[in-house]
Structures are given as C-alpha cells and as structure tokens.
Amino acid sequence: MLWILLFLLFVAVFSFSRSFTGECAVGLLALTHEVSVTEIPGKGDSPVAAIHIVTDKKLDAGKTAKSRTATASAGKTLEEMFKNPVTANFPKTQTPVICYREGFPYWEDAGLTLFAPLRKYDGTLWNREKTEIKASTDGRRLYVLCRFYDKNPAQAVTSNSAGNAWRDDSIELFLMKDRKSDFYCQYIVSVSGSGCVLYDKNTRQPNRGERADIPKNFVSPRYSVNSFEGGFEIEMSIALSNIGIRELKPGASLLMQIVRNYRGQGYSNSVLLQLFPVYIYGDKRLRPSNHDRRAFQPAVVQQKK
Secondary structure, eight states: OHHHHHHHHHHHHHHHHHHHHHHHHHHHHHHTTSEEEEEEEOGGGOEEEEEEEOOOHHHHHTOOHHHHHHHTOSOOOHHHHHTSOOOOOSOOOOOOEEEEOSSOOOTTOTTOOOOOOOEETTSOOOOSSOEEEEEEEOSSEEEEEEEEEOSOGGGSOOOSOGGGGGGSSEEEEEEESOTTOSEEEEEEEETTSOEEEEEEEEOSSTTOEEEEOOOTTOOOOEEEEEEETTEEEEEEEEEGGGGTOSOOOTTOEEEEEEEEEETOSSSTTOEEEESSOHHHHSOTTSOOOTTOGGGOEEEEEEEOO
C-alpha cells in the first residue's frame, strides 16, 4: 500500500510541474543550440511555440562538454538565463526621429528625415533591395510612410488573407509606450493592401508575447498601399491612444520595432529585415523573433524646423 501511495504522489507532482519543467528545459537547450525556440503564427495568427531540432554540424563544432555542463548547470530560472544575453558585436541603429507636425505628411516634406536602413536580423547589411521609412506625429496619431523598392514587383507575394499578411511581402510595425508597459501592438500591412492588428501582452520571456483580445476602445488604423515604378509605397495612420499615450510632445519618445518581410515569411527566397536587429538588441543564441521586446528601441519626437 505504501508503494502505491508513493507512486500516486510522484504522478501528481509530475503532472502539476511538467509544464514549468518543460519550459525550463527548452530554455536551457535553446541557449546551448540543441533546440531552437521560435514563434510561428498558426490559424487565426495565434502564436504557437515551435521547437526545431538543430542538425547543423557547424553549430556543434565549437561546443565542448564543459560549456554544455556549465550552461545546463542547475537551477536557473528563465529570468536568470535572460539576464545575461549574448549579442552580436555590430554597430547599433541610429535613433529614429519622428517629425512633430500637424496633418498627414507627404514624402517630400522637408521636415521628415529617413530612418536608418533596415538590416537582416543578425545585424548584417542586405543591399539587394532598399527600404525607406519616414514618420511624423501630431501628438495624437503616428503617421508612417514606407517605400519598398523592388526590382521585380510582380514577384512580390500577395496571395494571403488579411489574417496572414505577414506571409506576404509586408511591413510589421511594433509599438509600445515604454519599458513599464504590460502590452504592445503589432500592425501588419501587405503590399497587396491587406492588413491586420495584433494585441500582445508582455510575458516573463522578453522574446515573446501572449496574444490577447483587442480592447473595445481600440482605434482601428488607416492605411493605403500604392505601387510606383520600382516598388511599393505604404502609408499608415495609427492612434497613439492604443498604446496608452494621450499626447506625444516634442522631446518625448516611444518604443518601436519595424520589420520588412521581403517576399513574406516561410518561403525559400524570404528575407527578414529589422530596424533594430534582434541579434544586436536581443540574444544571438536564440532564433530571430520580431517580438523580442529588447529590440523595441526609442524613436524621438522633434519639432519641425
């Protein structure tokens, strides 16, 4: 009878703790490159944790038994593992400037300045196609203008529905008020003209969010897409109240990340470009994630001269 009771106790403890144990195990293995953890939107664009076994021999070549033992040496929580990220030693992105002005801007407005060029998620340059971005605000709304240069615009992926706009050639704009915020917003617009809005709660893991219902007082964005000879132009108008900002004045800032999904995501010729490369601002030991909040960096508002 005693053995039966001990067995039942073991089963109960394992059942209640297996989720946390598994989460820690995956985190440890991810840090040693034995598995990689990524976020892959599933049906309805809900995030799903996906674990991929890494089989690239090059990743194993530089590891030793000692380093594996040290990394997996016991008892570290996920928070402790994320405290000491390993980042790529590349120059950081120049702080973007948002022009303070009334009304919707136009591309030729002298008060608007170009954001820094987008780079691949690992921080290296990609010069095949240029991406130009400018932004302004009247204090209540954020206006974003993008030009996606494309030598073969007819080959841009434009076949997905609004819910899967990130699979198209598209822009993703992540906005968060500040480091104390418990949520962030994600705006996705495809060159086809379709788009969607996602509302994510911050989790204890800085490289992922948790999908949440959009609040009833959320103000829908306005956007338009036009083609020109050599590419696409995207315009976005976003209410800052959606991220808890009542008025954004000159000298103030907000946190952002901008992503260009060149040829969408999940295709053989896809390229992921970021304003703030996650390998520089996040952790290069983990697979790239657009949701890494450490890569949400300040954009500063300046009065138009």
